[in-house]
Structure formats: C-alpha cells, structure tokens
Amino acid sequence: MKNVKVTLVDGMKFSAIAGSGHTVVMDADPESGGRDKGSRPIELLLMAFGGCSGMDVISVLRKKKEKVSNLEMNVKGKQAESYPHKYTSIHIEYVLTGKDISEDAVKRAIELSLDKYCAVGATLSGTANITHSYKIISD
C-alpha cells in the first residue's frame, strides 16, 4: 500500500508528502486561477513514467555492464479534447549516451521495463496507448 497526503497551501497551490517522506509542490497555471508555483498534476504522471522506466532501463543496462554515461527520457502525452482530458496516448523516447552501447541490450532493457517491470507504465496503459523510441549517442 502506497500513501500520500496532499494539503492546500493557498490559492491553487498544494503540497504533497509521500510515504517515503518526500514533498512535491503542485500549482495551476494563471489561466486556471493558479500562480504557477509548482508542476501541474497532469505533468506528474509523465514525470513518474519517465523516472520509473528510466530506473528499470539503467538497472538492466548496468547489470549487462553497458557503459551508459547519460540517460534521458523525453515523455509526451496527448490528452482527449473533451473533459476530463485524460491521456489518450503517451510517447517515451529514450536517449542513451555512452561508449559502444549494444543496441540489442537497449531494446531488451526497454522491453523489460514496458512489458514487465514498470508499475507506472502499466497503470497508465489502461487508458493511454503507450509507444516508444530510442536514440543511442556515442561519446
């Protein structure tokens, strides 16, 4: 069981504290009555997905002794035009930098994350169609 407590600070600003003890601040944009003092809640879903899958991918590649010097995920989410504007599709691009990184290892690591390990991706995939791509950069 995971649990969090989210508290109104002022205006549309909320502070969330998780069971792990860490805090995240959220706020609406000025057009929605906020003052932009934190991320939009809807953005947090994409951040969570990038972090979750990134942890899986880097773990698998480290176990395979791949030399990854940088790992970046660009996550884009498309929302339905009508309310409640749920995510209909999410694309995650993995950008891996390193020396002689095996493309097969990268493909396998991503596959393991998206099909087997990533709890965030598995939760979001009930509503959003998830697609991915990757780019390997030599350094």
Add this chain to the structure above:
Amino acid sequence: MKNVKVTLVDGMKFSAIAGSGHTVVMDADPESGGRDKGSRPIELLLMAFGGCSGMDVISVLRKKKEKVSNLEMNVKGKQAESYPHKYTSIHIEYVLTGKDISEDAVKRAIELSLDKYCAVGATLSGTANITHSYKIISD
C-alpha cells in the same frame, strides 16, 4: 500536448523537468539500489491525483462561497502483488475544515471532480478502481 524531460543524475536518482518549468526529483529506496533522495515514481501518481482533484474541489467550493479553511486529501493506492505491480485500487479521502460547510456542496464538488473534471483520476481509472470518502470538520 504535455511534455517532460527526465534525466539520470546518479545512482537511481532522476530529475524531471516539465513543460511548465518545474522540477521533481525521484529516487529508488535503498533496497532497490537507490539512496532515497526523492519520491518513488509510483508515489507521484497518487500525489498528482490528490492535487488534481483538490484543485477541482476547492474551485467549486469557492465558487459556491463555502468557507473552507483547510483541505487535505489522503490518497492510498493498492498495487497488484505480481509484476508490474500496477495500481488495482486507489482510495481518496477528502478532509475539509471550515465554518458551516454544506455537505451537499462537498458531495457535489467531489462528484464533479471524479466524474467530470479530473484528468489524472480519469487516466488512472482505466486500471485502478477509484473510491472516495470525505470528512467535514467544523472550526
């Protein structure tokens, strides 16, 4: 279209920057090879849900001139026991403090958020069964 960039910092620590310009740090717990320097990605989903629905509820109640001095959401998520441990159920408890808050107004505000407005709830509800409760405290 919403977009975020998530970058590996070190170990299992990732920093996410959203289109809005705000940053959230995530890390794994020590048992998973992390150093607990930020929230777990899976916790962010519950934080996002509490923030999203809290914004809806406070907006509706302010429009109705209800005097809410504090609003807190306790969000609990239950994950499947087997991989990928997706959320199977999420409960959100709204705790409202204020003077003479109308219970009908509270019920209606929550209903509007969960059935109509909250994009995060609508996205999560594709996988998790969402339930709610509320508590009104007089001050």
